Amino acid sequence: MSLIRVDNMVKHFPVRGGVLNRIVGKVHAVNGVSFRIDEGEVLGVVGESGCGKSTLGKLIIRLIESTSGEVHYDGTEITHLGHNDMLPFRRRMQIVFQDPYSSLNPRLTVNALLKEAIVFHSIVPPSEVESHIDKLMAKVGLRPDQKNRFPHEFSGGQRQRIGIARALALNPDFIVADEPVSALDVSIQAQVLNLMMDLKDELGLTLLFISHDLKVIEHFCDRVLVMYLGYVVEEMNCLDIHGEARHPYTQALLGANPVNDPDEDRELTVLEGDVPSPFSPPKGCPFVTRCPLVESRCHEEMPPLVEKTKGHRVACWAVE
Amino acid sequence: MTTPTPILRVENLTTSFRTDDGVVTAVDDVSFNVWPGESLAIVGESGCGKTVTSKSVMRLLPEYTSMIAPESKILFGGVDLAHADERTMRSIRGAKIAMIFQEPMTSLNPVFTVGWQLDEALRYHTSLSRKGRRERAIEMLRLVEIPNPEQRVDEYPHQLSGGMRQRVMIAIALCCEPDILVADEPTTALDVTIQAQILHLMEDLKKKLNTAVMLITHDLGVVAQVCDRVIVMYAGRVIEKGTVREIFHSPQHPYTKALLDSIPKAGRREHGKRLPTIEGIVPSLDDLPEGCRFEARCPLAEKRCADEEPDIVPHAFTERPVRCHFPLNQT
Ligand SMILES: Nc1ncnc2c1ncn2[C@@H]1O[C@H](COP(=O)(O)OP(=O)(O)OP(=O)(O)O)[C@@H](O)[C@H]1O
Ligand SMILES: Nc1ncnc2c1ncn2[C@@H]1O[C@H](COP(=O)(O)OP(=O)(O)O)[C@@H](O)[C@H]1O
Ligand code: SF4
Ligand code: SF4
Ligand SMILES: [Mg+2]
Ligand SMILES: [Mg+2]
Numbered sequence: 277m278s279l280i281r282v283d284n285m286v287k288h289f290p291v292r293g294g295v296l297n298r299i300v301g302k303v304h305a306v307n308g309v310s311f312r313i314d315e316g317e318v319l320g321v322v323g324e325s326g327c328g329k330s331t332l333g334k335l336i337i338r339l340i341e342s343t344s345g346e347v348h349y350d351g352t353e354i355t356h357l358g359h360n361d362m363l364p365f366r367r368r369m370q371i372v373f374q375d376p377y378s379s380l381n382p383r384l385t386v387n388a389l390l391k392e393a394i395v396f397h398s399i400v401p402p403s404e405v406e407s408h409i410d411k412l413m414a415k416v417g418l419r420p421d422q423k424n425r426f427p428h429e430f431s432g433g434q435r436q437r438i439g440i441a442r443a444l445a446l447n448p449d450f451i452v453a454d455e456p457v458s459a460l461d462v463s464i465q466a467q468v469l470n471l472m473m474d475l476k477d478e479l480g481l482t483l484l485f486i487s488h489d490l491k492v493i494e495h496f497c498d499r500v501l502v503m504y505l506g507y508v509v510e511e512m513n514c515l516d517i518h519g520e521a522r523h524p525y526t527q528a529l530l531g532a533n534p535v536n537d538p539d540e541d542r543e544l545t546v547l548e549g550d551v552p553s554p555f556s557p558p559k560g561c562p563f564v565t566r567c568p569l570v571e572s573r574c575h576e577e578m579p580p581l582v583e584k585t586k587g588h589r590v591a592c593w594a595v596e
Numbered sequence: 597m598t599t600p601t602p603i604l605r606v607e608n609l610t611t612s613f614r615t616d617d618g619v620v621t622a623v624d625d626v627s628f629n630v631w632p633g634e635s636l637a638i639v640g641e642s643g644c645g646k647t648v649t650s651k652s653v654m655r656l657l658p659e660y661t662s663m664i665a666p667e668s669k670i671l672f673g674g675v676d677l678a679h680a681d682e683r684t685m686r687s688i689r690g691a692k693i694a695m696i697f698q699e700p701m702t703s704l705n706p707v708f709t710v711g712w713q714l715d716e717a718l719r720y721h722t723s724l725s726r727k728g729r730r731e732r733a734i735e736m737l738r739l740v741e742i743p744n745p746e747q748r749v750d751e752y753p754h755q756l757s758g759g760m761r762q763r764v765m766i767a768i769a770l771c772c773e774p775d776i777l778v779a780d781e782p783t784t785a786l787d788v789t790i791q792a793q794i795l796h797l798m799e800d801l802k803k804k805l806n807t808a809v810m811l812i813t814h815d816l817g818v819v820a821q822v823c824d825r826v827i828v829m830y831a832g833r834v835i836e837k838g839t840v841r842e843i844f845h846s847p848q849h850p851y852t853k854a855l856l857d858s859i860p861k862a863g864r865r866e867h868g869k870r871l872p873t874i875e876g877i878v879p880s881l882d883d884l885p886e887g888c889r890f891e892a893r894c895p896l897a898e899k900r901c902a903d904e905e906p907d908i909v910p911h912a913f914t915e916r917p918v919r920c921h922f923p924l925n926q927t
Contacts, residue, residue, distance in 0.1 A: 324787035431877050461641040461814065463874040466858035470870045488787065495860035495871070532792035534817030536859055538840040544792040544821065550757045551787075566789075 278312040278348075279450060279482050280336065285309045285345035287331050291555060304554045305331040307506040308345070310581075313450075318476065318483045320497030320514065322490055322529070324551055328506040329486045330374075333452040336484065337369040338362065349450075367397045370443035374455035376435035380427040386413070386438055387423040390445050397446050408445075416441045417471060433464035437471065444475065454486045469496060490517070490533055499587070502526045505554055505562035508581055511589040522584065522595045525563050561593070569594040602629035603775050603808060604653070604672050604693075610665035611645075611652045620881040622648040624832040630776060635802065635809045637819040637840070640829035641855075643878060646812045649829075650778045653677065653810075654695050655685045672776075691721040694769035696762070698781035703765060704753040710737070710764050711749035714771055721772045736767040740797060759790035766797065773805060780812040795822055816859060820844060828852050831878055831889040834908060835919045846925050848911050848918040851890050888921070896922050 286309075288302040306328045313319045321329045334340045336347055338354065347354050354365050373379035380389060390409050394400065400408045410420040416437040427435055436456060443451050453472065457465040473496065476483060487493050493500050494514050502510040502523065510523040521527055531545025547566045558564050561574040573593050581591040611623040623645040630636050638646050651657050653670055655677060670677040672693065675684060689695075697703045705713060714733035718724055724732060730749070737745035740763040753761055762782060769777055779798070783791035799822055802809055811823060819826060819840060826843040828836045828851070836849040847853040857872040876893040885891055887902040894901065900921055908919040912926065 324789060433877065462816075463641060463855060463858050464877070466860075466871040466873040467875070469860075470873060473870060490788075491860040495869075528789060532788040534795075534815070534821035536817050536820050536844065536856065536861065538820045538844050540820075544796060546792050546796045547789045550759055550790065 277315055279315040279317075279350055280313040281346075281348040282312070282336060283310050283346040283348070285332065285335055285347070286343045287328075287335055287340070288343045301555060304506050304557050306335065306342075307557075309501075309503075309506075309508050311501060311508065311511060313482055313484065315449075315482055316480055317499065318485050318497045320493035320500035321484060321486045321503060322488065322493050322500055323503035324488060326551065326554065327503045328554075329488075329503055330454050332503070333371065333454050333484055333486055337371060337450075337452055338366075339371065363397075367399075367446045368448050369450045369452070370446060370448040371452040371454060372436070372439045372443050372456045374458055376432050376439055376459060379439055380435060380442075382427055385424050385426055386418075386430075386441075389427075389438070389442055390423075393442070394445050399446055412441045412445055415444065415475070417467075431464075432460055433467055436460060436468050440468075440471065440475070444479070448481070450482045450484075452484045452486070455488070456485075457492065458487065458489070465492075472496070490529055502529070505551060505557055507562050507578075507591065508589075509563065509591045511581070511587075513587055516588070520588065522588075522590045523563075523592050524567050524569050524594070528566075528568075561591075563592075600631065602631050604630040604810075605669070606630075606649075606653065607669040607671070608665075609649065609652055609668045609670065609678070611648050611657065611668075612663050612665070613658075614661045614663075615882070617882045622832055622881060623652060626829070626832075626834050628827050628834070628837065630808050630810055632775070633802070633806045633808055634825060635811055635823045637823040637826045638810065638812045638829060639814065639816060639819055639826060641814055641878060643881075644829040645832045646814075646829060647780055650695070650780050650810065650812050654689055654693065654778060655680070655682075656689075656695075687721075690717050690769075690774070691772045692774050693776045693778060694772070694774040695778040695780065696765045696769050696782050698784050704761060706753050709750050709752055710756070713764070714749075714768055717768055717771050732771065733767075736771045737764070739770075739801070740764070740767045741793075742767075757790075758786055759793060762786065762790075762794055763797065766794075766801070770801060770805065770807065774807060776808045776810060777802075778810045778812070781814070782811070783818065784813070784815070791818075798822065816844075816856065828855075831884065832881065833889060833919060834917075835890070837917045842914070842916060846914070848914065848916060848923040848925055849890075849920050850894050850896050850924065853924060854893075854895075888919075890920075898922065 285306055287306040288304055290299045291301045291303055293300040309332060323329055335342050342355055349365055387409060391405060394405055409423060413420040413423055418437055457468050485497050494517060497514045500514050501508045504525050510526045521530060528545050528547045549566050552558055552565055560576050561579055564570055564574045579591045579593045581589045583589050607627050609623055609626045612619050612621045626649060640646055652664055664678050668678045711733050714736060715729050718729040718732055734745045734749050737748055742748050742760060742763055783794050823840050825839055827834055830851050836852050847856060854874045858874060874893050879885060879889060887905050891897045891901045906919050906921045908917050911918050911923055
């Protein structure tokens with residue numbers, strides 16, 4: 277069963293400029309993205325900076341409002357729900373942010389951070405709030421006796437654990453993890469990834485896991501969406517990604533990633549140029565300015581995302 | 597035939613800072629050589645002293661709060677940079693040893709054009725005419741594969757993408773044909789496809805100009821891809837040295853091995869398995885243990901490790917330097 281179905285999600289941010297501060301254009305952050313996430317599944321989202329990963333994550337849980345498109349959560353279309361109808365869904369959908377340094381209010385102790393939401397949503401009776409917090413702390417590998425400390429008294433990895441505890445405080449069933457380990461050192465990254473994997477199994481969580489690091493995505497996710505300039509250009513099973521990736525951009529990402537093996541005498545794939553600005557995306561295929569396989573049709577028409585084999589969707593004219 | 601000699605010898609470098617919590621030693625008795633034309637990697641997790649090492653070599657540390665110990669030596673071209681005066685350093689910095697940093701936006705001056713910033717280095721270190729310098733600036737931009745260099749030379753940093761800014765930094769660093777390029781996390785702020793462009797460019801230029809590169813990074817994938825030799829640091833200490841193959845295939849220090857193990861492997865189908873981790877965190881510099889600095893996190897630690905810090909000594913079999921009482925690969 278799909279827990280989440282996203283249909284044709286679009287987000288354009290207005291851009292203002294000039295002396296009158298009029299709207300002079302728009303940033304095409306997310307351009308008609310559709311997918312499903314099954315219950316208990318980890319769906320990865322990978323792509324380079326600015327391709328719309330965080331925007332997509334925030335749209336699904338309505339931290340920002342979409343320009344158009346639908347999100348069906350456990351059978352209910354939630355993008356049109358009013359404040360009160362949305363509340364139970366707000367509890368069920370949580371987010372862990374990339375930057376453990378800025379995503380926690382520096383003036384609140386860990387205890388106060390966690391308490392706020394627990395009390396607001398009446399997760400447990402008032403008499404059990406403290407013990408609920410202690411359990412959460414232990415669950416994410418922090419000492420409950422440290423709960424009266426402030427975020428700055430913790431290391432980066434510990435702060436990310438606090439962020440995870442905050443997301444778990446409301447017993448959610450879905451978590452958007454927006455680059456939860458990108459700011460951490462590798463040894464700490466491994467600790468936090470293991471923690472998330474354990475919690476996912478233990479609590480049966482469903483996750484949207486955003487990362488720019490394909491190695492991390494491969495390790496952690498069941499399926500992956502590859503995004504480029506606000507579009508999903510490929511969707512596939514993570515296990516297949518090395519042998520089966522078909523989209524030229526996915527292949528470039530794989531080839532640009534250095535391998536941790538000095539004997540692998542492999543030249544890095546070098547793509548020309550930069551990602552175009554989402555303020556003025558190219559006509560036709562979004563990858564047209566950098567693609568090694570480009571043909572004339574690519575300049576004219578955006579290739580649709582079509583299923584090539586079961587569960588494997590690709591948006592490229594050159595892929596049979 | 598002359599025997600090759602290192603172009604840079606760092607001997608017993610110890611760099612400390614005065615802080616509110618007392619004096620902390622960020623780099624502690626670090627020694628290494630840089631050979632002509634090689635790529636040397638300095639790796640380790642954040643805070644282990646990589647940047648302080650490179651800034652010590654360039655003498656770019658805060659003047660009043662930092663100090664390099666009197667016994668430290670940084671020998672370059674017959675001069676000891678560790679104790680050289682600022683005038684000497686200015687003639688070396690940029691001309692003979694150049695540096696690029698992690699964040700290209702903060703190291704380029706936003707109010708001057710790209711051409712002006714290239715010109716600054718050329719004006720100071722060469723005797724070229726104004727016209728000659730402009731030609732050279734354009735030529736350098738072309739060398740680092742900036743499209744339309746004739747036009748870009750008159751643009752400002754904010755008009756360039758992150759990858760292009762890093763290319764400009766490289767152009768500035770290389771315009772006086774230095775002997776050594778110190779690159780501190782030059783690709784960390786960049787996306788992988790842009791990182792690949794920059795690494796490719798650096799390798800290419802290294803071959804063309806025979807510049808030695810000191811590459812500072814926490815990314816072991818980058819090291820495997822582009823470096824010849826590796827120095828691994830932990831909490832201010834060098835804990836292992838070797839060729840890139842030796843480090844990756846037969847790490848001797850438990851930390852090096854744990855670090856390599858904790859990276860998710862691409863394409864190895866270890867999907868869904870727990871990663872091997874290093875428990876705990878790096879000790880704080882103002883609260884270092886008596887014994888081995890890795891002791892609290894080391895799976896092989898024994899009583900002796902807590903009491904006595906190991907020296908960096910040749911391994912019993914490989915003779916490769918390692919700082920551990922019980923190094924790996926003993927049999
Ligand atoms: N509030 C906003 N107003 C205007 N533009 C925005 C806003 N938020 C995001 N954007 C733009 O939308 C695009 C997608 O941004 P988003 O943050 O989703 O990227 P991302 O894939 O998460 O990138 P990163 O890897 O850097 O986190 C970018 O061009 C960004 O500048
Ligand atoms: N100007 C400074 N004053 C005090 N401490 C510093 C200063 N610069 C760096 N340090 C400390 O020195 C240690 C090593 O830092 P650094 O070399 O920047 O690490 P990295 O290996 O991440 O580059 C850190 O503990 C850092 O906090
Ligand atoms: S549609 Fe054309 S430009 Fe786009 S990825 Fe495929 S071949 Fe490349
Ligand atoms: S000296 Fe002891 S604690 Fe330190 S790395 Fe070696 S075995 Fe581990
Ligand atoms: Mg983001
Ligand atoms: Mg650094």
